[in-house]
Amino acid sequence: MTDAEYVNIWMRPERPARGPKPAYSRAQITDAAIRIADAEGLEAATMRRIAAEIGAGAMSLYRYVPSRDDLIELMADRLQGEIDVEGMPSGDWRADLTRYADGMRAMWLRHPWIATVHRSLPSFGPNQLLLIERVMGVLDAHVSIDENLALMAILNGYVEGAVREEVSSAEEVRRSGLSEPEWTARSLPRIQQVLASGDYPIFTKIVLEARQPRLSRDDQFRHGLGRVLDCIAAALPATA
Amino acid sequence: MTDAEYVNIWMRPERPARGPKPAYSRAQITDAAIRIADAEGLEAATMRRIAAEIGAGAMSLYRYVPSRDDLIELMADRLQGEIDVEGMPSGDWRADLTRYADGMRAMWLRHPWIATVHRSLPSFGPNQLLLIERVMGVLDAHVSIDENLALMAILNGYVEGAVREEVSSAEEVRRSGLSEPEWTARSLPRIQQVLASGDYPIFTKIVLEARQPRLSRDDQFRHGLGRVLDCIAAALPATA
DNA sequence: CTCCACTGGGTACACCGTACGCGGTTATGG
DNA sequence: CCATAACCGCGTACGGTGTACCCAGTGGAG
Numbered sequence: 001m002t003d004a005e006y007v008n009i010w011m012r013p014e015r016p017a018r019g020p021k022p023a024y025s026r027a028q029i030t031d032a033a034i035r036i037a038d039a040e041g042l043e044a045a046t047m048r049r050i051a052a053e054i055g056a057g058a059m060s061l062y063r064y065v066p067s068r069d070d071l072i073e074l075m076a077d078r079l080q081g082e083i084d085v086e087g088m089p090s091g092d093w094r095a096d097l098t099r100y101a102d103g104m105r106a107m108w109l110r111h112p113w114i115a116t117v118h119r120s121l122p123s124f125g126p127n128q129l130l131l132i133e134r135v136m137g138v139l140d141a142h143v144s145i146d147e148n149l150a151l152m153a154i155l156n157g158y159v160e161g162a163v164r165e166e167v168s169s170a171e172e173v174r175r176s177g178l179s180e181p182e183w184t185a186r187s188l189p190r191i192q193q194v195l196a197s198g199d200y201p202i203f204t205k206i207v208l209e210a211r212q213p214r215l216s217r218d219d220q221f222r223h224g225l226g227r228v229l230d231c232i233a234a235a236l237p238a239t240a
Numbered sequence: 241m242t243d244a245e246y247v248n249i250w251m252r253p254e255r256p257a258r259g260p261k262p263a264y265s266r267a268q269i270t271d272a273a274i275r276i277a278d279a280e281g282l283e284a285a286t287m288r289r290i291a292a293e294i295g296a297g298a299m300s301l302y303r304y305v306p307s308r309d310d311l312i313e314l315m316a317d318r319l320q321g322e323i324d325v326e327g328m329p330s331g332d333w334r335a336d337l338t339r340y341a342d343g344m345r346a347m348w349l350r351h352p353w354i355a356t357v358h359r360s361l362p363s364f365g366p367n368q369l370l371l372i373e374r375v376m377g378v379l380d381a382h383v384s385i386d387e388n389l390a391l392m393a394i395l396n397g398y399v400e401g402a403v404r405e406e407v408s409s410a411e412e413v414r415r416s417g418l419s420e421p422e423w424t425a426r427s428l429p430r431i432q433q434v435l436a437s438g439d440y441p442i443f444t445k446i447v448l449e450a451r452q453p454r455l456s457r458d459d460q461f462r463h464g465l466g467r468v469l470d471c472i473a474a475a476l477p478a479t480a
Numbered sequence: 481c482t483c484c485a486c487t488g489g490g491t492a493c494a495c496c497g498t499a500c501g502c503g504g505t506t507a508t509g510g
Numbered sequence: 511c512c513a514t515a516a517c518c519g520c521g522t523a524c525g526g527t528g529t530a531c532c533c534a535g536t537g538g539a540g
Contacts, residue, residue, distance in 0.1 A: 008426075008427065008429070008430040010430060011429060011430055011433065018506075018507055018508070018515080018516045018517060019505075019506060019507070019515095019516050019517025019518060020504085020505040020506050020507085020516095020517060020518050020519095021505090021506080021518085022517090022518070022519090023518080023519070024519095046495080046496065046497080047496085047497065047498080048495090048496085048497095051520095056519075056520080057519060057520040057521075058497095058498090058520080058521090059498075059499095059500095059519080059520050059521075059522095060518085060519050060520060062498070062499095063517085063518070063519075063520095067497080067498080068496095068497065068498090116356070124430055124431065124434055129434060129439075129440050129443055130440075132440070132442060132443055133440055133441070133442050133443065136442045136446075137442055140442060145442075145445050145446060145449055145450045146450050146451055146452045149446065149450060149452050150452070150463065150464050150467055153398065153401060153402060153464050154394070154397075154398055154464070154467065154468060154471075156401055157394075157397035157398040157399075157400065157401030157402065158393065158394055158397040158398070159397075160397065160400075160401055161393060161396055161397030161400055161401065162393060162397065186248075187248065189248075189251060190248040190250060190251055190364055191364070193251065194364055194369060199369075200369050200370075200372070200373055201373070202372060202373050202376045202377055202380060202385075203369055203372055203373065205385050206376075206385060206389065209385055210385045210386050210389060211386050212386045212389050212390070223390065224390050224393050224394070227390055227394065227471075227475070228394060228471075230471075230474075231394075231467075231468075231470075231471040231474075234470075234471075234474065235467070258484085258485050258486060258537085258538060258539080260485095260486065260487050260488095260535090260536045260537055260538085261487085261536095261537085262486090262487070262488090263487080263488070264488095286526085286527065286528080287527085287528065287529080288526095288527085288528095291489095296488075296489080297488060297489035297490070298489080298490090298528095298529090299488080299489055299490075299491095299529080299530095299531095300487085300488050300489060302529070302530095303486090303487070303488075303489095307528080307529080308527095308528065308529090481540105482539100482540090483538105483539090483540085484536105484537100484538100484539095485536100485537100485538095485539105486535100486536080486537085486538095487534100487535080487536065487537095488533105488534100488535090488536105489532100489533090489534100490531105490532090490533085491530105491531090491532085491533100492529100492530085492531085492532105493528105493529090493530085493531100494527100494528095494529100494530105495526100495527080495528090496525100496526075496527065496528100497524105497525100497526085497527100498523100498524090498525100499522105499523085499524085500521105500522090500523085500524105501520105501521095501522090502519105502520090502521085502522100503518105503519100503520105504517105504518080504519090505516100505517080505518065505519100506515100506516085506517080506518090507514105507515095507516085507517095508513105508514090508515090508516095509512105509513095509514090509515100510511100510512090510513090510514105
């Protein structure tokens with residue numbers, strides 16, 4: 001089987017030359033799959049369901065995509081393309097990285113199922129590559145490439161970690177089929193139980209005293225992000 | 241169905257009083273599942289496979305655990321318990337947090353499938369709670385609870401992000417069934433293609449010039465961690 | 481002793497990803 | 511211009527999954 005040559009989906013040509021015109025396209029299939037995943041979760045985006053969405057037979061999809069895993073790869077890369085990094089670097093690194101972080105968070109909130117995939121690393125899709133160029137370009141003039149990588153690890157770690165929290169609880173709610181207040185009401189007994197045990201003073205302090213959980217999600221995120229950017233500022237030379 | 245009362249696995253009692261002695265236990269099932277997941281990935285830990293591992297019938301597991309998702313919750317919490325945070329806070333916060341980060345990384349590397357479990361957050365298992373107590377206890381004397389939460393978000397974000405990279409590529413290799421050198425050889429054509437296009441100068445710089453990817457994983461992690469701890473140090477009052 | 485809540489587990493069902501092969505369509509080489 | 515090979519969409523089928531339901535047996539409570 002010569003197909004084994006194409007380990008990476010991005011090296012496999014979408015269409016060969018000969019034969020009849022195809023009725024669908026990778027982009028169309030990917031869009032349909034994303035639409036379903038957004039509305040009902042990634043597990044609802046089955047091959048049969050996606051095919052039905054675009055009016056095709058289930059097995060037709062395999063003319064365009066070698067496997068469901070590869071399709072998910074395509075979906076993930078398409079999402080990276082949604083993050084607006086146009087015009088970076090603009091000269092104001094703090095503004096650029098804030099825009100990137102906000103854009104990333106917004107994208108994750110639009111597509112919460114991305115939290116369950118995120119292998120994405122070694123696939124090198126075009127949108128992912130472009131994102132790397134733009135975002136790492138922001139600090140490229142100020143620091144070495146190694147320094148840049150280290151700082152990006154911190155920034156991306158913070159953003160991903162923070163958004164993952166938001167998203168996973170939202171997904172939990174969606175999966176339970178309950179409304180949000182209903183769901184928090186259901187979780188309350190466990191929290192009460194934990195507090196009542198008296199064994200967890202710091203957890204108790206978080207629940208009873210911390211102001212942060214009472215802030216809006218936006219404010220929580222921005223506050224933490226500001227702190228991370230301060231860290232980055234400290235690592236930059238004075239000229240920046 | 242009165243079972244709906246127990247939204248959280250930790251509130252559901254393991255055993256009722258009446259009836260014959262059970263032949264297995266939650267702990268035994270959880271251990272077997274972890275053993276399988278470690279060796280062959282989480283997707284190999286099917287209900288039938290786990291049951292076979294302990295010599296039970298597939299449906300017997302449902303006497304102990306309401307669903308596979310809940311079992312995964314149990315597995316995840318058990319893993320949290322593997323991180324050694326004994327004797328924290330010791331007085332040396334930097335040593336404590338380093339030990340926590342190293343322990344967390346080591347645990348993830350032992351159980352790479354944990355990267356595919358994203359929920360874990362709102363479940364409040366006993367091991368997770370204990371971990372929170374110990375780790376957040378490290379900075380509790382020095383900063384406010386809100387400050388502590390913000391700093392932990394950065395630390396956890398970095399550790400999780402860094403380890404997730406290591407683990408997801410390792411999982412990719414395992415899933416492909418190839419040896420590691422074979423697998424990197426397979427990825428090479430795509431990288432060559434990207435470099436040859438000339439459209440991605442920063443990516444090219446990473447591949448050709450950066451020293452970091454050539455360091456050992458351990459050194460990469462420690463270097464980044466040191467940077468994060470410096471950030472935390474800057475946020476602490478001088479007394480710490 | 482009787483009762484019945486409990487046990488482990490067999491069977492069955494709906495659904496999944498996808499291998500295989502069909503008859504029809506079309507770009508190309510002779 | 512036509513034969514042919516390559517490709518199309520897709521129906522069928524297979525081996526797998528999680529788990530609902532039901533059963534006969536077991537053992538503590540009244």
